[in-house]
Amino acid sequence: MGGPALPPKENNLFKLIVKSYETKQYKKGLKASDQILRKFPEHGETLAMKGLILNCMDRKAEAFELVRKGLKNDLKSHVCWHVYGLLYRSDRDYREAIKCYRCALRIDPENIQILRDLSLLQAQMRELVGFVETRRQLLTLKPSHRNNWIGFAIAHHINHEPAMAVNILDAYEGTLEEDFPPESERYEHSEMLLYKATVLEEAGQPEKALEELAKKEEKIVDKLGLREHRASLYLQTNHVAEAEEIYRKLLDVNPDNYLYYEGVQKCLGLAPNGGIYTSEQVQKLEQVYNDLCKKYPRSAAAKRIPLDFLEEDAFKAAFEQYVRPVLKKGVPSLFSDLRSLYSHPRKVEMMEEVFLKIVTSLETSKTFPGSSDVESPSTYLWTLYLLAQHFDQRRQYEKALSYIDQAIAHTPTVIDLYLVKGRIKKHAGDPVAAAALADEARTMDLADRFLNSECVKRMLQADQVELAEKTAVLFTKDGDQHNNLFDMQCMWYELASGDSHFRQGNMGKALKKYLSVEKHYNDMVEDQFDFHTYCLRKMTLRAYIRMLRFQDHLHSHRFFFRAATSAIRCYIKLHDSPPKAVAEEQEAVIAGLPAAERKKMRQKLRKAEAKAKKEAEEKAKEEIAAVVTSKGGKKATHVSRPVDTDPDGDKLLHVEDPLSEALKYLRLLQEHSADALETHLLAFEVYFRKGKKLLALQAVKKQLVLDPSSPDVHRCLIRLFESLDKQPKPDSHADEIIHNVIAMERASLKELGSKSLLDVNRDFLEAHGDSLKHRAAAAEISLLLSPEAKSEAIKIVEDSSEDHASSFEKQWRATSKKWMASQGLCSCTSVVGDFFQRCSCCIKVVSTLCGIVPLFNIF
């Protein structure tokens, strides 16, 4: 230790401080530290420890101050550095914490506590090489501790060295007695053995893995896991007979796990190649599944899987056999079960034939076709219900509504009917009716939260935000809707809410919701911190590795994707049409008033502002008071609620540089959702506006790789080069380099080559003349490139061939004609909005339109 050592009395007090900190007796610790400081006010380590304790009492600013002071007084104290690191860690500043720990270790390189803390941070930050080294040191210092062996092995494993990990585990096992483990550690030891087999598999040694499992079988507790792993390993090592045997045994236990069926198929060489089966395979599969169905008569999977590989008549027959008993039983999720079949147009036709035959037969004779058993009325009801969903899927909304209305007339008490009707209405473009129906369903069973959630969702889709909030409150704890839904990470609600605000043009509130989702993901990444120690203790190692990998791709999850893409869109909008400052808006209002009233209005506004500010302060004080009183009764680990200084997202709305904010989220998307076209479409929009030509070009190139025929990609491509062509000649050396690079890239893009942009557009139109969406894109581009040739652009849309347009496209065409005729002027947002209301089309249309509107803002 640096500075002068403390005399014995103070030394004992210091030990007391440390003990008090460890046992969370903070007041005691503070008292002891103050006693020392009275006599030795500059003692570095005491100051640091006092700071550490204050930090645990939520007095963060004071804590940091004291620790820094202590450190300054005693730079050579590993205790001070360690404490400083702990403070940073509690603040989630892991990089700084690591630096501090390293300093501490330079002074006291064999301090196990510091090494352990460092290893946690390194695992958290995925500093894999450092993690391995630290765990090696821990093992060297204390080889008697089981966790140090396991920890070292794990470090190698996640550092992509599975073979090394196996060696460590072998060495560890070598230190154990023959009769290990004792009864109390059977489960943990078993987990370690299963983990070892997993690592062997990843090291490319499936045979060795099998050997291990065989040798250690009696010590393995998780028999089910053992079987599943063995089966997979047998498959990998081509022991198909053994594998098949195990999969069949697994089916005996759970004939509803389609992974086992897939396993059996693989063993028999009957797995599909790219989703396609040969006709020989189909024949064999039929036989296999006939047997399986007989063996497991209650398994739904055994009956359903054949519908995927059967074709034509065989399919039709099996399909009818499958559907009948389910209709009899009255299962609302039948359609959901069949939905994957709808990507095969031929199967869709056959399904429709079967449905219509059944419904007619039930209508006329209350029997299934070819049967004489009279069915109960509910069979007819569920058939109508199924048909409604079927036509909804085929976008024939009038037919769908007709069927569901018949169903409701037949049995008005069945709640599911209203949910489906709501869904149809929403698809048909009437979200308000959908919300009303969902609400009706909700009132039929007020104790069911699912119905409440569905209703809230529909209300948000209909932009009835206040009503939605009031409804959601019925199920939240303590009726505090906003905070509770946030605390419980209800992301479906936040996304739906954000979408509604976005549609209504409230970017601030929308951003608030989207960024809440982002915060949840940050919290989730943080959550893993405690588990680095926990999993070593519990020895659930396979699960631990999976957790690390799960965390690594956490941000590719669909909720985050939606939140990030939506937030970027908000920022783009804020860039394109910046919000007026509040003062400006008020001035505009005042200017519109007659002179006499202006002074009054100014006073009124000022009063209102002062009042709002006071109310916010009062509320904040109340919240803090509530937290303080509740903390008294709760554990010391209770986190106080930070006061929300921006409840309506005003600060977010008035952010200085929206595009830079957007970039933060864009980077995460580029890292975790690089295969999504939308990522690169948004990347283009951001870089284009920022004038980053090369990055914009890079984004377009990535788009072309993912989907060269997409109309959105076509738009980006032409817009980019149209803008680049208009640029003045490069005057600086750097600009010239960029210019040359772009020229080279342009030549290499096969979509462009050396063609003029107009020609590119013409070729695009020719290649995709059948699709209205593509024609619309071509029309826009035509207008962009030759703004005078408006009639030509309109003609492109009008010429869309009647035969190839689906019903939804037909509607879209009719209304887009009107819109194109209005010349798509700059301030057409209101026209577009109005247009959308009149045009009852799906969401797809809206997103296409949103792509169009900013384009025309360029004029």
Added chain:
Amino acid sequence: MVCVRQATFDDLLDIQNINAVCLPENYRLNFYINHILTWPRLLHVAEDNRKIVGYVLGSLDEELSYCHGQIASLAVLRTHRNRGYATKLMRAAEQAMRDVYGAGSVSLHVRKMNNAAFCLYSKTLGYK
């Protein structure tokens, strides 16, 4: 396509979502992470066309001296009822408790008013 299988890490966010939509007792994600890291074999999901439609969280009562299982939470989307998912999930959980941990008994809590759940547990599954 009905499928009842062990839950993986990638299912956790979906499990949380179903819980938030269907039940008033909700948890933050680290509750689920903790659960799957403590008793990895006692979480099961029901899947329909690669979409999670139900789940069961089982656990063990560590305080008792004998091995006793518990059902911490179970939910199936309302749109997917009457297909036996809940029964299958419960049986999968019970099976795992028996096979992996050697549990001899299992208990759970249910609201008296929740008729459907009460029938499931008492009549179909034989709880007393």
